Amino acid sequence: MDSITIIGMTSIIIAGLTIAIGSIAPAIGEGNAVAQALRSIAQQPDESNTISRTLFVGLAMIESTAIYCFVISMILLFANPFWNAVIG
Amino acid sequence: MDSITIIGMTSIIIAGLTIAIGSIAPAIGEGNAVAQALRSIAQQPDESNTISRTLFVGLAMIESTAIYCFVISMILLFANPFWNAVIG
Amino acid sequence: MDSITIIGMTSIIIAGLTIAIGSIAPAIGEGNAVAQALRSIAQQPDESNTISRTLFVGLAMIESTAIYCFVISMILLFANPFWNAVIG
Amino acid sequence: MDSITIIGMTSIIIAGLTIAIGSIAPAIGEGNAVAQALRSIAQQPDESNTISRTLFVGLAMIESTAIYCFVISMILLFANPFWNAVIG
Amino acid sequence: MDSITIIGMTSIIIAGLTIAIGSIAPAIGEGNAVAQALRSIAQQPDESNTISRTLFVGLAMIESTAIYCFVISMILLFANPFWNAVIG
Amino acid sequence: MDSITIIGMTSIIIAGLTIAIGSIAPAIGEGNAVAQALRSIAQQPDESNTISRTLFVGLAMIESTAIYCFVISMILLFANPFWNAVIG
Amino acid sequence: MDSITIIGMTSIIIAGLTIAIGSIAPAIGEGNAVAQALRSIAQQPDESNTISRTLFVGLAMIESTAIYCFVISMILLFANPFWNAVIG
Amino acid sequence: MDSITIIGMTSIIIAGLTIAIGSIAPAIGEGNAVAQALRSIAQQPDESNTISRTLFVGLAMIESTAIYCFVISMILLFANPFWNAVIG
């Protein structure tokens, strides 16, 4: 196997696994936060505005970890410095 | 094995595993959120509108992680830059 | 092993594993949602319409992740671009 | 090992594993849903019709993921495009 | 190893593992459902008929996933198309 | 290793593992069901007949998955079609 | 390694692992059932006869799965058809 | 490696692993049963005789699975038919 094949193969594998593994925890964490938001709204409807606002800030923080993974995954596919080096 | 075979084989493996692994957590997280929404509606029927709206925003956030994986999976199958490089 | 054998073998393996792994979480998530729907109906029979409607929307969202996997699995079996390339 | 042996061996392995792995989650999810249905009937006997109807819809949704796996498994055994290609 | 040995060996392995793995979840799911049925009967003896009927429908649904595995296992042992092909 | 050794070795391995793995879930599921039956009898002694009857039907269903595995295990040891083919 | 060594080695390995793995679940299931029986007797001493009887029937059912494994294990050590074939 | 070494090495490995793995579940199951017995005695001191008797029967049943493993382990060390065959 020459360098191009190896670097290409590795980039494919890691691009996929990074987003696959990296999407596990955010989805579970967000499910947990959303579930609790719904429970809180049912319990204290008058505070639904505060609850929604806090929920959205929290979801944004949690989603950020998924986005870190997505960014790395996209860099590996379309702006991979090692691929550019071996292809050059 | 030549480069085309290796890159093709790797793309198939990762395309499948990415969506397979990536669909685990969203499905569980959404099940968790939906279950809690149903519990909240049963507990506070008057707030079913607020609960539904919050639920749908939450499901969209959670589903987004599954969609990241589906996008990477589709890119690997139909717009794979490494495949195009070796096939060229 | 020549290219045709390798690509064929890989497609079979991943087609099966994708739907096998991909069906784990939706089945558990749906079981969780259905179980909670039944509990909510028993608790608040008057809201069974709202509960059913929310349940069906939720099941559709959860089922969608299983369908992503089924789609990838079917593409690998019957519309596999890599197989078409090596068979050509 | 020639192509026919490899493709045949792979098809047997994946046909079995797909339905074996794919039957885990539906069985657990259905057990969960049925158990909750029985609890709900004991708690609210007057709603046993609504509960049964919702249960059967839910079981059908959950069973569908097991059937996806069974379909792939049967395709691999009796309508396998890769086997037909190498046997030809 | 010639083709006959490989296909035979693979069929034995998968026939056993399919039913072994495939019997895990139904047994646990049925145990869960039966346990809940007994709890419901103790709680609401007057509904034991409805509970039994729902239990048996549920057990049949759950058992079906074990039977899918048993069918695949039996096909691999006694009606294996790949074995017939290599033995011919 | 010749064919007879391979097929014999594989049959021994799978015969043992099938019943070993296949006995895990039934034992746990039956333990769960029996434990709940005892709890129900203590709670509602007057229904001990109904409880026992439902328990025995349930145990039979659960035991059936262990028996599927035992049957496959015995077939592999004493009525193995692949062994008969290579021994012939 | 000749056939006798391989078949002997395999029989030893599987005889041990079968009973080792096969004794995990019955011991846990029986511990669960016995613990619940003790709790039920403490709660409802007047029904200790019914509870004991149901417990012993249940323990016999659970023990049966351990005995299936012990039987296979003993067959592999002392009445192994494959060993007899290669030793002959 | 000659036959004697292989059979000896395998017997040592399996003799140790069988009792090591086989002692996990009985110890946990017995700990569970004893803990519950102590809780029941504290709750219902007048029934301590019935509780002790049921506990000892249960411990004997659970211990039996550990003893199956110990028996196989001892057979492998001191009455191993395969070792006797290769040593002869």
Added chain:
Amino acid sequence: MDSITIIGMTSIIIAGLTIAIGSIAPAIGEGNAVAQALRSIAQQPDESNTISRTLFVGLAMIESTAIYCFVISMILLFANPFWNAVIG
């Protein structure tokens, strides 16, 4: 494989895995903290300011561990001292 290929391949693999694994725990920990904040707001609306402030400090602490991983990942992709050494 020459040095450039090995160092490049390793950097890709670790850059992806570091952020993938490193995003698991922060997402779950943040989900946990957000869920509890929502529950606390519903329970004590008058303290929502103190709760929000404590939540944001906590999220920042938790997010910091994800950022450590992202930093290492970016260093490996774009400021890798070992890559610079071998490329030189």
Added chain:
Amino acid sequence: MDSITIIGMTSIIIAGLTIAIGSIAPAIGEGNAVAQALRSIAQQPDESNTISRTLFVGLAMIESTAIYCFVISMILLFANPFWNAVIG
């Protein structure tokens, strides 16, 4: 590697692993039983004699599984029949 080295190496490995693995469950089971005994004494001080007696019988039963492992471990180190055979 000659026979003496292999048998010696295997004996060391298994002697260590047997007691290491075999001490996991008894320690946890005994911790569980002791914890419950302390809870029972706090709840029913007048029965501390009966509780202690039952605890010690139970600890002896649980410890016995650790001792089985210790015995096998010591046999492998100091009375190993296979070592004696190859050393002879």
Added chain:
Amino acid sequence: MDSITIIGMTSIIIAGLTIAIGSIAPAIGEGNAVAQALRSIAQQPDESNTISRTLFVGLAMIESTAIYCFVISMILLFANPFWNAVIG
């Protein structure tokens, strides 16, 4: 592979894995502590100062374990004694 490649490759792998694995537990532990702080503030708002102070001391202790890992990771990347030795 020469020494420089091996030491470089190993340093990359371990630098990434150390911070990746080492950030799991602090994130979960901090999430746990923050969640409990929020619950305590909601329950006892008058003590929010004491709670915040104890929380920050605790977070610092927990964060220290993540920082140990980050330090080792940075040493491996930028002050690696083994790299300096082989590069010299």
Added chain:
Amino acid sequence: MDSITIIGMTSIIIAGLTIAIGSIAPAIGEGNAVAQALRSIAQQPDESNTISRTLFVGLAMIESTAIYCFVISMILLFANPFWNAVIG
């Protein structure tokens, strides 16, 4: 590798792993017992003598399993019969 190296290497590995694995369960079991003792003392201060005495007996029993592992570990390092045989 000659015999001395192999036996020495194996002894080091197993001496370390035995005490490492063997210290897991006692530490957890003792933590469990101590925690319960503290809870019992808080609940029933008048019985703190009986509780302490039972705790120390229990800790001694649990510690014994760690000591078995430490003994085997020390034997392997300083009184290893296999090392003495190959060194002789």
Added chain:
Amino acid sequence: MDSITIIGMTSIIIAGLTIAIGSIAPAIGEGNAVAQALRSIAQQPDESNTISRTLFVGLAMIESTAIYCFVISMILLFANPFWNAVIG
């Protein structure tokens, strides 16, 4: 690979893994202790001094296990006797 490379590579790997694995449990244990301290302060504010003091003693004990790992890790990087021996 010569001795220097092997010993260097091994030292890097173990230095990283030791602190990575060794920081898991202290972080979780400290999170657990801190969370409980906050709960106790909220419940019994008058005892916050005693609680803080006991917490800090406990945190020091728990942190000590992380420090053991950090010490070993630092010894392997900067005072490694085996490295000094091979470098000499």
Added chain:
Amino acid sequence: MDSITIIGMTSIIIAGLTIAIGSIAPAIGEGNAVAQALRSIAQQPDESNTISRTLFVGLAMIESTAIYCFVISMILLFANPFWNAVIG
């Protein structure tokens, strides 16, 4: 690889892993015990002396298992009999 390299490499690996694995359980067990001590002090402040004393005895017992591992680890690094033998 010569003997010195192998024994040195093995000693490094096991010295690190022993303390890394061996510190997991004590940290968790101590966290558990400390958490319970804080809960008991909050519940029964008058007994804080007895609780502290019992806690410290318990922590010493639990810490002892970590110290066994640290001792073995230090022996392997600085008083290793096998290293002394091969270095001699």
